[in-house]
Amino acid sequence: MTLSKHALTTVLFLLIASLFAACASPAGSFAKNLHWQGVPGASGHIVMVGGGTRPDNIMRQILELSSDNSMLIIPMASATPQETGDSQAAEFSELGASSVAVLLLPDDANRDPALTQQLAAHIAAAKGIWFSGGDQNRLMAYLGDGPLLQAVRTAYQNGAVISGTSAGTAVISNTMITGSEVFPADDQNYGVMAENNVITAPGIGLLGNMIVDQHFIIRSRLNRLISVLLDSPEFLAAGIDEATALWISADGQAEVLGESQVILLQKMGDADSVVMRANYHGLSRQLDSPRLQAARDIRLSVLPPGSRFRITDTGIESLQLPAM
Numbered sequence: 001m002t003l004s005k006h007a008l009t010t011v012l013f014l015l016i017a018s019l020f021a022a023c024a025s026p027a028g029s030f031a032k033n034l035h036w037q038g039v040p041g042a043s044g045h046i047v048m049v050g051g052g053t054r055p056d057n058i059m060r061q062i063l064e065l066s067s068d069n070s071m072l073i074i075p076m077a078s079a080t081p082q083e084t085g086d087s088q089a090a091e092f093s094e095l096g097a098s099s100v101a102v103l104l105l106p107d108d109a110n111r112d113p114a115l116t117q118q119l120a121a122h123i124a125a126a127k128g129i130w131f132s133g134g135d136q137n138r139l140m141a142y143l144g145d146g147p148l149l150q151a152v153r154t155a156y157q158n159g160a161v162i163s164g165t166s167a168g169t170a171v172i173s174n175t176m177i178t179g180s181e182v183f184p185a186d187d188q189n190y191g192v193m194a195e196n197n198v199i200t201a202p203g204i205g206l207l208g209n210m211i212v213d214q215h216f217i218i219r220s221r222l223n224r225l226i227s228v229l230l231d232s233p234e235f236l237a238a239g240i241d242e243a244t245a246l247w248i249s250a251d252g253q254a255e256v257l258g259e260s261q262v263i264l265l266q267k268m269g270d271a272d273s274v275v276m277r278a279n280y281h282g283l284s285r286q287l288d289s290p291r292l293q294a295a296r297d298i299r300l301s302v303l304p305p306g307s308r309f310r311i312t313d314t315g316i317e318s319l320q321l322p323a324m
Helices: 005-023 056-065 081-094 113-124 136-143 147-157 222-231
Strands: 045-049 070-074 099-102 128-131 161-165 175-181 198-202 210-214 236-240 244-248 253-258 262-267 271-275 291-295 298-303 308-311 316-320
Touching: 045 056, 045 210, 045 236, 056 081, 056 128, 056 161, 056 244, 056 253, 070 081, 070 113, 081 099, 113 147, 136 147, 136 175, 136 198, 147 161, 175 210, 175 222, 198 222, 210 222, 222 236, 222 262, 222 291, 236 244, 262 316, 298 316
Parallel strands: 045 161, 070 099, 070 128, 128 161, 210 236
Antiparallel strands: 045 244, 175 198, 236 262, 244 253, 253 308, 262 298, 271 291, 308 316
């Protein structure tokens, strides 16, 4: 049997398409109806500062959201928690806080049940919590995955404002960016976008469908945030710049505060990882078959202070830029 030229062309096209499909992993799956609140039904507020200087209007807003104008500072991300805690306690006091306490967690807090319960009760009763900057991995090591972590979630459930800066922002989401990568490029951090390059760990989990990053514009972290978004089930991501905050209220209403911008990403389409050799940035020397990320339909918004939107279980609604 002989094939016509048209039939032969069709067969070759289908063969090439099949080979291309075999090179790609199945489309990355993400749940489009994840609860935006990691603690469903919580009545608290979240204020995430992107690091750097902290404008007074952001810090005053945090205090106003604390029902009794008090603040509990947990400075355990810092390598010098006592000094950091005392400095930021003075900052809140100068802004008019009714009371400020610094909670230093001992190294063995999670190994002493009685002490753990005492500390957890103190955290759960707080009306306002502030996590200092530093190393988010260090902070999560102190909180653990037991009563202390649950106490933060309980405070948020009961109406507290949960806030922080830099590392204290990184811990807020369910998927936490650790600051490390598997395949460092030769010439820059996160210089390649490969599957599972960005190392993540569990965060406190107050946000269920959004990943957050900080120091965002000043440190050029768009590669990193897109990459981790493609790897993760979450379909929203927010990159918060320095001297800037993203405030999310109990009903999902969000507002940008401060002096710079928030970059908002929304994954609209599928994400793939394509098996192909990549001879750039030293990647091919580290992987026999690097899986480069591919995606379509990622919506990006640049939001200056005064921008507002509503975060829901299915995406972003009612996004409004400030009047110019």
